[in-house]
Amino acid sequence: xxxxxxxxxxxxxxxxxxxxxxxxxxxxxxxxxxxxxxxxxxxxxxxxxxxxxxxxxxxxxxxxxxxxxxxxxxxxxxxxxxxxxxxxxxxxxxxxxxxxxxxxxxxxxxxxxxxxxxxxxxxxxxxxxxxxxxxxxxxxxxxxxxxxxxxxxx
Amino acid sequence: xxxxxxxxxxxxxxxxxxxxxxxxxxxxxxxxxxxxxxxxxxxxxxxxxxxxxxxxxxxxxxxxxxxxxxxxxxxxxxxxxxxxxxxxxxxxxxxxxxxxxxxxxxxxxxxxxxxxxxxxxxxxxxxxxxxxxxxxxxxxxxxxxxxxxxxxxx
Numbered sequence: 001x002x003x004x005x006x007x008x009x010x011x012x013x014x015x016x017x018x019x020x021x022x023x024x025x026x027x028x029x030x031x032x033x034x035x036x037x038x039x040x041x042x043x044x045x046x047x048x049x050x051x052x053x054x055x056x057x058x059x060x061x062x063x064x065x066x067x068x069x070x071x072x073x074x075x076x077x078x079x080x081x082x083x084x085x086x087x088x089x090x091x092x093x094x095x096x097x098x099x100x101x102x103x104x105x106x107x108x109x110x111x112x113x114x115x116x117x118x119x120x121x122x123x124x125x126x127x128x129x130x131x132x133x134x135x136x137x138x139x140x141x142x143x144x145x146x147x148x149x150x151x152x153x154x
Numbered sequence: 155x156x157x158x159x160x161x162x163x164x165x166x167x168x169x170x171x172x173x174x175x176x177x178x179x180x181x182x183x184x185x186x187x188x189x190x191x192x193x194x195x196x197x198x199x200x201x202x203x204x205x206x207x208x209x210x211x212x213x214x215x216x217x218x219x220x221x222x223x224x225x226x227x228x229x230x231x232x233x234x235x236x237x238x239x240x241x242x243x244x245x246x247x248x249x250x251x252x253x254x255x256x257x258x259x260x261x262x263x264x265x266x267x268x269x270x271x272x273x274x275x276x277x278x279x280x281x282x283x284x285x286x287x288x289x290x291x292x293x294x295x296x297x298x299x300x301x302x303x304x305x306x307x308x
Binding site: 030045046047054055056058062085086087090091093094111113114115116117118119120121122123124125126127128129130138151152153 | 234
């Protein structure tokens, strides 16, 4: 997978969370995800299909980060992953993937997005079934971490 | 959502599990999924995009059914949701959605499939973020249940 394909997702995630929730996320070095599975409390998953790409993206939020975003964005104080948190995660997933899609379209990488699916549950695991490499990035903040996984078949 | 769109998924799920694992699943009446969230031990999720459709499909397996499929299909006895079970669920998801895609193509409904994502975790929840109705179907067997959710934006 090319770096120019990953960077728009990194920029979009930082931009969306920074703009919407005033939380500055610091991205760590990309890692290839091996057997290890991402674990988190709530994730947004979205499928991507285009002439050059076929894959899936997942963004997992620590509970602390998800609730901080709720507080900063909507002024709502919650301590659990409820329907409103899941809705927010679905919205963020759409915005982040949509932002990356726009940047990539300018570089002539065109793809369409499926509708997001939000998964929650303590220590749920996510596994992308693709032939290509699985890239995972950690985004750190004092409010908790987010994890971005991008996987493509080709 | 039209019945002719749901039926190929029902037929394909019954056909794949029947053929691969010799388990006869009995489908119950489709229900609109409201606030309630599907709960299960392991799910395969796949995005679908086409000129007429944009949505997501999820198949959730009870642990008992997932381990029965492993035993019948591969002769492997397992009591937990491990990497091999998740791989099997990814494969089933691809086959079931692929079968439905072929039937629907004959009726001139064309869509492409994203790569499957497999989610596991006790009592994980799945929420499809779509504008249209969310349909959930229960498939019962003495070995445990499967749940099929199909959701479209339009």
